[in-house]
Amino acid sequence: MTTLANRPNTALLVVDVQNGVVAGAYERDAVVANVDSLVAKARREDVPVVWVQHSDEELTKGSEDWQIVPELSPGDAEPLVDKNYGDSFESTVLERVLADLGVGRLIVGGAETDACVRSTLHGAFVRGYDTIVVGDAHTNGDKTAWGAPSPDKVISHTNLYWSFQTAPGRTAATVATEDIDFAG
Numbered sequence: 001m002t003t004l005a006n007r008p009n010t011a012l013l014v015v016d017v018q019n020g021v022v023a024g025a026y027e028r029d030a031v032v033a034n035v036d037s038l039v040a041k042a043r044r045e046d047v048p049v050v051w052v053q054h055s056d057e058e059l060t061k062g063s064e065d066w067q068i069v070p071e072l073s074p075g076d077a078e079p080l081v082d083k084n085y086g087d088s089f090e091s092t093v094l095e096r097v098l099a100d101l102g103v104g105r106l107i108v109g110g111a112e113t114d115a116c117v118r119s120t121l122h123g124a125f126v127r128g129y130d131t132i133v134v135g136d137a138h139t140n141g142d143k144t145a146w147g148a149p150s151p152d153k154v155i156s157h158t159n160l161y162w163s164f165q166t167a168p169g170r171t172a173a174t175v176a177t178e179d180i181d182f183a184g
Contacts (some may be wrong), residue, residue, distance in 0.1 A: 007104030015110030020065025026151030109137030146165030
């Protein structure tokens with residue numbers, strides 16, 4: 001029940017599943033396989049798939065690290081949003097893309113859990129979107145050297161708190177890949 005008027009559709013938002021972002025990420029192969037499964041299901045059900053691709057000083061646009069992982073292939077007609085900040089909405093065309101598609105409900109997976117995925121979840125939610133994180137389709141690298149919890153705990157904590165996120169007129173949830181229902 002999004003707060004966005006005339007936005008009845010759902011989209012799958014794939015955030016930053018790029019070579020340099022997921023290299024060495026926790027359970028990388030399983031997460032990429034789950035994202036691939038979601039993309040295939042969305043395509044079968046004619047649900048828009050929107051891809052987000054990050055670039056910055058360390059992730060140079062056009063470089064091998066910047067490329068989406070080889071296991072995933074954005075379709076020619078699927079929107080690809082370039083971004084430079086954690087929140088996929090910040091200074092990008094994402095909002096316009098979603099408005100043009102009539103999307104008010106987002107299903108989100110990708111990387112990194114404790115950065116761009118989390119920022120995008122919150123960015124979507126505060127903008128009025130119903131927002132679901134796919135609990136087994138997001139990952140992050142190990143940041144314990146900087147005092148962060150281990151990757152499995154970061155993922156687990158994100159899944160826990162997102163399943164209890166609330167706000168007027170919007171819904172949030174954490175759902176496993178196999179349980180995703182694009183029809184809502």
